[in-house]
Amino acid sequence: MEPAERVDAENLPxxxxxxxxxxxxxVATAESLTAGLLAATLADVPGASGTLQGGVVAYQNHVKERLLGVDPALLARAGAVDAEVARQMAEGARRVTGADVGISTTGVAGPEAHQGKPVGTVYVGLAGMPGHAEPEAVLLHLKGDREAIRRDTVRRGLQMMQARLTGWT
Structure with missing residues (x-):
């Protein structure tokens, strides 16, 4: 697949x-906002067992802290919807599963704002991507109801992974 090549949403996973x-x-997932939807989307692909190590659904902060190693002081200061939280979640997914790559989701799907963050505020974190020494997080501002925001988060996270992987030689 060439770096500029993109696939439609149906074939993206x-x-x-x-x-x-x-x-x-x-790859491994650490999911708050998407609550396992990202891992399930990857697992739906025949042959996914050749890459998918597992996932952690960390909906509550204490799970982010205990299972993924997210800094409790960071969570207390910034809340769960934060770029650094997303980075630490992605790195935690790698650590607990032994995966090369970790991807995380955290955000606000609604119906109401959360911790001062409006509905549709989402961070996707990536750790262990070839060519990227440090974990990264991307802020998304998504529209729609809970289901649309969660689905769009999965799609955008997969697009991020595809872009990083196709750009790596």
């Missing part, structure tokens, strides 16, 4: 799984 397998990389 399969494209990401194939890129990971081709690059001999494993």
């Amino acid at each position: 399969a494209a990401v799984v194939q890129l990971l397998i081709r690059r001999d990389l494993t």
Whole structure:
């Protein structure tokens, strides 16, 4: 797949799984906002067992702290919807599963704002991506109801992974 090549949303999960397998990389998820939807989307792809190590649904902060190692002082200061929290969640997913790559989701799906953050505020974190020494997080401002925001978060996270993997040689 060439770096500029993109696939439609329906084929995106399969494209990401194939890129990971081709690059001999494993992946794990750490999900708050999406509550396992990202891992399930990857697992729906035939052959996903060749890359998907597992996932942690960390809906509550104490789970983010205990299972993923997110800094409790950071959570107390910034709340769960934060770029650094997303980065630490992604890194925690790698650590607890032994995966090469971690991807995380945290945000506000609604119906109301949370901790002063409006509905649709989402961070996707990536850790362990080839060519990216440090974990990263991207802020998204999404529209729609809970279901649309959660689905769009998964799509955008997979697009991020695809972009990083196709840009890596």
